[in-house]
Amino acid sequence: MSDTTGDSAFEQAFHKSAERHERVWTFIAVVLLCLLLAGSMFFVVSDYGVVVRTDGFRRDPAAAATAPAADAGLVRTGANAYAVFMLAHLWTWTPSPLHMPQGAAITFHVTSADVLHGFEVQGTTINVTVILGVTGSVTDTFDHPGTYYIICNEFCGIEHQAMIGRIIVDPARPS
Ligand code: CUA
Numbered sequence: 270m271s272d273t274t275g276d277s278a279f280e281q282a283f284h285k286s287a288e289r290h291e292r293v294w295t296f297i298a299v300v301l302l303c304l305l306l307a308g309s310m311f312f313v314v315s316d317y318g319v320v321v322r323t324d325g326f327r328r329d330p331a332a333a334a335t336a337p338a339a340d341a342g343l344v345r346t347g348a349n350a351y352a353v354f355m356l357a358h359l360w361t362w363t364p365s366p367l368h369m370p371q372g373a374a375i376t377f378h379v380t381s382a383d384v385l386h387g388f389e390v391q392g393t394t395i396n397v398t399v400i401l402g403v404t405g406s407v408t409d410t411f412d413h414p415g416t417y418y419i420i421c422n423e424f425c426g427i428e429h430q431a432m433i434g435r436i437i438v439d440p441a442r443p444s
Contacts, residue, residue: 343369350374355419357399358382359426362419362434369411371441376408387422390436398423414440 342364343351351370355377356363369375379388379397386399390409397405411417419434 342367343375346376347374350376352376352378355379355388356382357386357388357421357432359384360421360428360432362388362421362432365419365434365436367434367436369436369438371414371438372410372412374408374410376406378404378406380404384425385423386425386432387420389420389422391418391420393417396422411436411438414438 343353346352349372351373353364353367353369353375357379358381377388377395377397379399380403381399381401383401385401388397388399388405389395393409393411395407395409397407399405415438417436417438419436421429421432423429425432
């Protein structure tokens, strides 16, 4: 009889102690999860802001001004060579449409006025990542006349899929 009461008293004490430990460790786990949530929220908010809106993107008019001869179209650089300064901004390519002669070496200097864009000319191997403050360059020759589409291949906001420019390659005139 005394054994049974002894076990019972031990069990009661054991369970009481175990319950206390459970409560303590559950509390510690909840505190750790709260700290993890608060930390994640802090870093997300400090990186991206509370609400991501299109008018919250950086628009720096000075950056557009640093692109030399943007809007100027082709600049002749040699006998059969041209350069063009392309500016990407939300959500257009400048200049566009851009006329160029068939068979000439065209060097594109590409930069961004705001966010990250991707300069890709369909039907060619031209593919330049467009970064604010950085000018990327690529040279190519368009051997076939026609219309080539410039697409943006880096997601850059709500109108990203509509960020399309045109290159019109005019047939070489017989001379
Ligand atoms: Cu510009 Cu996507």
